[in-house]
Amino acid sequence: MAVEIRLSAAEVARVRFAVSPLAETVLGLRLALGVGGHDAHRAWVREARPVLAGEPELPLLRALLVGCLPSFFFPVPGVRLPSFEAELAGLRATDPEYAAAECAAALGGARACELPDTTELLTRVADALQRFHDALVAPHWGRMLALLEVDLGRRAVTLVDRGVEGLFAALHEDVVWREGELLVHGRRRAGAVWTVEAGGHGLALLPSVFGWPDVMVDYSPRAAASIRYPAAGVGLLWEQPRPSSAGLAAVLGRTRAELLAVLGEPLSTPQLADRLGVTPSAVSQHLGAxxxxxxxxxxxxxxxxxxxxxxxxxxxxxxxxxxxDRP
Incomplete structure (x- = not known):
């Protein structure tokens, strides 16, 4: 189904970016359950599945995450980068009536009735998300966050260079801007169009690692409307190409060793040149080796x-x- 997000001129002025560690954890858990994803995530999923197999709340997590997703898993952050702990505390404090209504809408009334009491459900799910995050997201979060921050920087430059219309056009091929309305999935999905009103709260754009390569929209936002779009460069996180014996002989010397030391997070050539105090052309030469x-x-x-x-x-x-150290 296509989704139309209606934005007034005032709401266009309230377009902002944010990162959600909670949403990444939920989407990663969904991938580990075998829903969606892409070959780019395969290495991480292989790591996650044995851990998930021992999760005591696995049946409850399957019930909630395999089909349509309740919106309470995806609150729009009030700041650009909240901590996972702050977002999880917000999940625990979710209004039980709202959570129950979201479960009924996502799962259907009959299936929702099979779930535990909503207050108990929120506690059990939050505890499970904490365990999953600690075991399988937190060890990679530094690299993930670096990639997400680079994506935000690129989008900011696009906004300055091309304005809001150019920003939306560059987000994803499934996002189309039409004179105050955003249409998501309209190019590929014919039929009915679901309308989302921003309600005066504006629009939040959130890059995602585990949502890649898809676009997600909250169909029933409580505050700002939101689009979660695939961050650029996700394949970098898990790629493990094999070395060649001829190339290894070139990996000698201080500058190349320093490059390897700082490349625990995704960085551009200018960033590397700045950190190492060498020219971009020198960085490019060493990176080739x-x-x-x-x-x-x-x-x-x-x-x-x-x-x-x-x-x-x-x-x-x-x-x-x-x-x-340098002499």
Whole structure:
């Protein structure tokens, strides 16, 4: 079903960006349950499934997350980057009547009646999300957040260069801007159109790792309308190319070792040049050698490029220890 989000001129002025650790945890859990996703997430899903198999609340999580998703899992953050703990506390404090209505809408009345009391449900689900986040999201969150922050920076530049219309056009091929209305999924899904009113609260745009490559819209927002769109460069997080013996011989020297040390998070060539105090052209030359050795991967999106060390590169950094100080 296509979704039409109606925005007044005042609400267009309230378009903002945010990141939601809670939503990423919920969407990651859904991937681990076998719903949606993409081959780009395969390595992480392989890691997650054995852990999830031992989760005591697995039947409850399946009931809530395998089909339509209740909106209370996806509150729009009030700040650009809330902590997972703050968002989880908000989930625990969700109005039970609202949560019950969302479960009924998402699951159907009969299935919702099979769930535990709503207050108990919120407690049990929040506890399960805490365990899942600690085991499978938190260890990767630094890298995930770095990628999400880079995406936000790119979108901010697009907004400055091309305005709101250009920003929406660049979000995703399924997002179309039409004179004060946003149409999501309209290009691929014919038939009825669901209308969402922003209600004077504006629109929040949230990049997502585990939602990639899809676009998600809250059909019944309580405050600001929201679109969760796929962040650029997600494939960088899990890629593990094999090194070649010829390339490994080139991975010698201080600058290349320092590059490997800082590339625990996705960074651009200018960012690397600034951190290491060398020229961008020198960074590009060293990155070429590291890529040849299978120690670094690069993903290009338009005119931007992000670099990240591979799992093999991470092992090499760990085995080699700290990079010696410059004389």
């Amino acid at each position: 590291l890529r040849g050795a299978g120690l670094v991967v690069t993903r290009r999106t338009g005119r931007s490029a992000l670099h990240l060390r591979t799992a093999v590169g991470a092992v090499l950094v760990g085995e080699a220890g700290a990079v010696p």
